[in-house]
Amino acid sequence: MLKLFTVTPARLRRLKFFKTRHHANKWYIEAMIALIDCNSFFVSCEQVAHPELKNKPVVVFSNNNGCIISRSNEAKALGVKMGEAVFKYKHLFETGKVIGCSPSFSLYQKISKQVVQALRGFSPWVEPYSIDESFVRFGGTDQASVLGPGMRQAVLTQTGIPVSIGFGATKTLAKLASDKAKAMPGNIMDLGSYALSRVLNTIPVEEVWGIGYRTTRWLHRHGIETAGAFRDADPHWIRKKMGIGGGRIQRELNGQLCFPVGISVQMPSFYAQEAAQKSLLHSRSFPERITSIPGLQTALAENIKSACAKLRRANLCASEMGFFIKTSRFDSHYDSDAWTYRFPQATNNENEVLRVMKSKLPTLFKSGYRYAKSGVYFNGLIPDSAVQLSFFVNPREEKERALLGTLDHIRQRWGRQSIIRGSSLTSV
DNA sequence: TCTGGGGTCCTAGGACCC
DNA sequence: TCTGGGGTCCTAGGACCC
Numbered sequence: 001m002l003k004l005f006t007v008t009p010a011r012l013r014r015l016k017f018f019k020t021r022h023h024a025n026k027w028y029i030e031a032m033i034a035l036i037d038c039n040s041f042f043v044s045c046e047q048v049a050h051p052e053l054k055n056k057p058v059v060v061f062s063n064n065n066g067c068i069i070s071r072s073n074e075a076k077a078l079g080v081k082m083g084e085a086v087f088k089y090k091h092l093f094e095t096g097k098v099i100g101c102s103p104s105f106s107l108y109q110k111i112s113k114q115v116v117q118a119l120r121g122f123s124p125w126v127e128p129y130s131i132d133e134s135f136v137r138f139g140g141t142d143q144a145s146v147l148g149p150g151m152r153q154a155v156l157t158q159t160g161i162p163v164s165i166g167f168g169a170t171k172t173l174a175k176l177a178s179d180k181a182k183a184m185p186g187n188i189m190d191l192g193s194y195a196l197s198r199v200l201n202t203i204p205v206e207e208v209w210g211i212g213y214r215t216t217r218w219l220h221r222h223g224i225e226t227a228g229a230f231r232d233a234d235p236h237w238i239r240k241k242m243g244i245g246g247g248r249i250q251r252e253l254n255g256q257l258c259f260p261v262g263i264s265v266q267m268p269s270f271y272a273q274e275a276a277q278k279s280l281l282h283s284r285s286f287p288e289r290i291t292s293i294p295g296l297q298t299a300l301a302e303n304i305k306s307a308c309a310k311l312r313r314a315n316l317c318a319s320e321m322g323f324f325i326k327t328s329r330f331d332s333h334y335d336s337d338a339w340t341y342r343f344p345q346a347t348n349n350e351n352e353v354l355r356v357m358k359s360k361l362p363t364l365f366k367s368g369y370r371y372a373k374s375g376v377y378f379n380g381l382i383p384d385s386a387v388q389l390s391f392f393v394n395p396r397e398e399k400e401r402a403l404l405g406t407l408d409h410i411r412q413r414w415g416r417q418s419i420i421r422g423s424s425l426t427s428v
Numbered sequence: 429t430c431t432g433g434g435g436t437c438c439t440a441g442g443a444c445c446c
Numbered sequence: 447t448c449t450g451g452g453g454t455c456c457t458a459g460g461a462c463c464c
Contacts, residue, residue: 064449210443282452329449
């Protein structure tokens with residue numbers, strides 16, 4: 001229930017679409033929120049593209065085929081765990097008991113958009129939350145028992161992707177419901193229609209959206225083990241100890257809407273046109289450890305080129321950049337160093353970024369360290385049309401801009417390695 | 429000697445999410 | 447031997463201003 005405003009009779013007539021109720025001298029508008037969660041999304045996408053993989057134990061690997069990021073039900077049944085290193089299941093892959101796929105993120109993004117499109121047929125309020133999840137808002141008079149199977153069928157026919165759907169009065173409750181839905185027949189769960197208090201008392205508090213590892217440990221120390229116990233804890237104490245975020249989660253568990261649909265907490269970057277993206281990061285683990293400055297420089301140059309290409313594709317410029325190098329947290333000495341730099345003028349020109357990186361890298365580098373990963377990030381993103389041209393425009397600037405646009409074009413058409421700079425060959 | 433009470437903006441780091 | 451990549455939000459503390 002969403003406490004919006006004092007409801008006058010005139011407003012009430014306009015809001016007939018929603019169910020309203022009166023409680024403790026306040027009017028509430030009842031909304032119903034659904035969270036649609038694609039089942040084993042990356043694997044399901046691979047099965048759409050390669051139907052012969054259906055009903056088989058299949059997993060999708062991360063970049064470098066390092067760890068497992070998606071599993072089919074058959075693979076789960078064989079004991080393959082989410083996020084685990086691939087080498088731990090070497091025997092399963094070598095004997096052909098489990099099929100492993102390298103990831104194709106552009107395929108996943110394409111199908112993700114199709115899923116969102118299918119959902120838009122049911123409500124104007126669809127908020128993509130992650131690559132495989134969307135929130136959808138309905139009016140209080142809509143029936144979950146009708147909408148659930150309808151949406152599930154529509155997504156399946158239009159995209160081939162099976163989904164689980166959870167309904168609740170708030171995003172937090174809908175999220176919990178969708179977790180439960182995975183184990184329900186039909187993959188649909190309506191927490192609004194259940195005896196909510198009893199269900200919440202059976203759910204471990206760490207399963208609540210926004211309660212992570214640190215908070216869970218802290219809550220346990222204070223004897224709060226379940227979602228129900230968290231909901232019933234003293235609100236002032238929660239607000240004081242956990243901040244504004246904790247207070248919101250608690251209120252949402254009580255059915256009071258704090259995270260409206262449409263205002264995204266987090267939005268996948270490829271939906272950036274729907275909500276301005278604020279930062280952009282590109283990072284990669286190395287196939288082998290790197291121990292020299294030239295090696296790191298080559299890796300960072302790759303990071304920078306990819307990140308700048310992303311910026312230009314999105315017609316964005318960055319006000320600030322940063323880069324980092326780190327060792328592996330599985331090695332004996334974990335170490336991470338980063339440096340940020342504010343541009344005199346927002347840019348997406350990789351040559352400028354490269355210059356900054358090359359000049360600063362030697363001061364970050366520590367000899368004797370075995371580096372495992374590098375990355376570059378951009379903050380303060382603004383549309384490139386909004387970049388204020390400096391009074392003293394570098395005449396080279398315009399030429400470089402044109403050249404980069406041409407390079408982007410060629411790489412898009414003939415592949416990333418089709419054209420490279422002579423200078424990038426010498427830096428290895 | 430005694431030394432107010434706001435406000436804003438920025439940044440680094442923590443926590444969490446998928 | 448081998449362990450992903452990409453995001454957001456909130457808070458505390460410092461600088462600065464009147």
